[in-house]
Amino acid sequence: xxxxxxxxxxxxxxxxxxxxxxxxxxxxxxxxxxxxxxxxxxxxxxxxxxxxxxxxxxxxxxxxxxxxxxxxxxxxxxxxxxxxxxxxxxxxxxxxxxxxxxxxxxxxxxxxxxxxxxxxxxxxxxxxxxxxxxxxxxxxxxxxxxxxxxxxxxxxxxxxxxxxxxxxxxxxxxxxxxxxxxxxxxxxxxxxxxxxxxxxxxxxxxxxxxxxxxxxxxxxxxxxxxxxxxxxxxxxxxxxxxxxxxxxxxxxxxxxxxxxxxxxxxxxxxxxxxxxxxxxxxxxxxxx
Ligand SMILES: [Mg+2]
Numbered sequence: 001x002x003x004x005x006x007x008x009x010x011x012x013x014x015x016x017x018x019x020x021x022x023x024x025x026x027x028x029x030x031x032x033x034x035x036x037x038x039x040x041x042x043x044x045x046x047x048x049x050x051x052x053x054x055x056x057x058x059x060x061x062x063x064x065x066x067x068x069x070x071x072x073x074x075x076x077x078x079x080x081x082x083x084x085x086x087x088x089x090x091x092x093x094x095x096x097x098x099x100x101x102x103x104x105x106x107x108x109x110x111x112x113x114x115x116x117x118x119x120x121x122x123x124x125x126x127x128x129x130x131x132x133x134x135x136x137x138x139x140x141x142x143x144x145x146x147x148x149x150x151x152x153x154x155x156x157x158x159x160x161x162x163x164x165x166x167x168x169x170x171x172x173x174x175x176x177x178x179x180x181x182x183x184x185x186x187x188x189x190x191x192x193x194x195x196x197x198x199x200x201x202x203x204x205x206x207x208x209x210x211x212x213x214x215x216x217x218x219x220x221x222x223x224x225x226x227x228x229x230x231x232x233x234x235x236x237x238x239x240x241x242x243x244x245x246x247x248x249x250x251x252x253x254x255x256x257x258x259x260x261x262x263x264x265x266x267x268x269x270x271x272x273x274x275x276x277x278x279x280x281x282x283x284x285x286x287x288x
């Protein structure tokens with residue numbers, strides 16, 4: 001059950017929806033829309049979430065954007081399902097904001113400077129041959145070590161070794177160490193907060209923006225959202241609460257579905273009102 005405080009914060013946000021402006025719904029993927037799976041290719045959305053997103057696309061003017069640590073191209077197939085439940089392709093920012101895959105398929109990649117990139121490439125080359133017993137994920141802008149699914153003892157070993165190796169890099173300009181559930185990422189280039197700032201810079205003033213995320217890497221995005229001038233909301237989607245910059249805490253999947261339902265209602269009400277208004281303007285014009 002949502003607390004009264006959460007309900008009133010959501011109501012306050014949804015009240016900011018206006019007829020003229022397309023609201024922006026920003027979503028992390030893993031842990032937020034989908035439960036964690038050791039096999040990441042099987043991380044399908046929580047039950048009912050695809051259907052809710054499909055209805056939001058079909059019944060409202062909402063723009064849906066996913067911002068994820070994964071490569072951008074992995075999200076479409078997982079989110080849409082097969083046969084597709086979510087009808088429209090969504091824009092996806094991958095690798096925590098380094099990649100931008102527009103809904104129409106246009107692709108942009110922003111990497112770090114040449115020296116930073118060379119240093120990172122050497123570390124990636126090393127880890128490709130020495131995975132420390134964990135699962136090494138090789139990204140163009142980052143080296144990522146996962147220990148999800150390992151025994152507690154093995155996980156501790158992988159974590160300690162990974163920290164030892166990543167620490168000296170993390171001190172250098174252009175590198176950031178990110179901690180997430182069962183893993184460490186040493187990355188370069190933009191983060192999720194930068195992605196939110198780029199998107200926000202393209203919006204009409206007063207556009208409602210919400211960001212939903214579960215992880216420590218989402219905090220930069222929560223922070224960026226909290227600085228917006230228009231109606232905004234950030235939500236930590238997670239089974240257990242933790243210290244966060246997010247405005248509200250939602251327990252998946254029930255409260256996540258409740259949030260999406262609230263969005264659908266608020267955004268379709270606005271669209272319905274707009275239709276009535278256009279119809280009445282038309283009627284007035286015909287009459288005069
Ligand atoms: Mg996540």
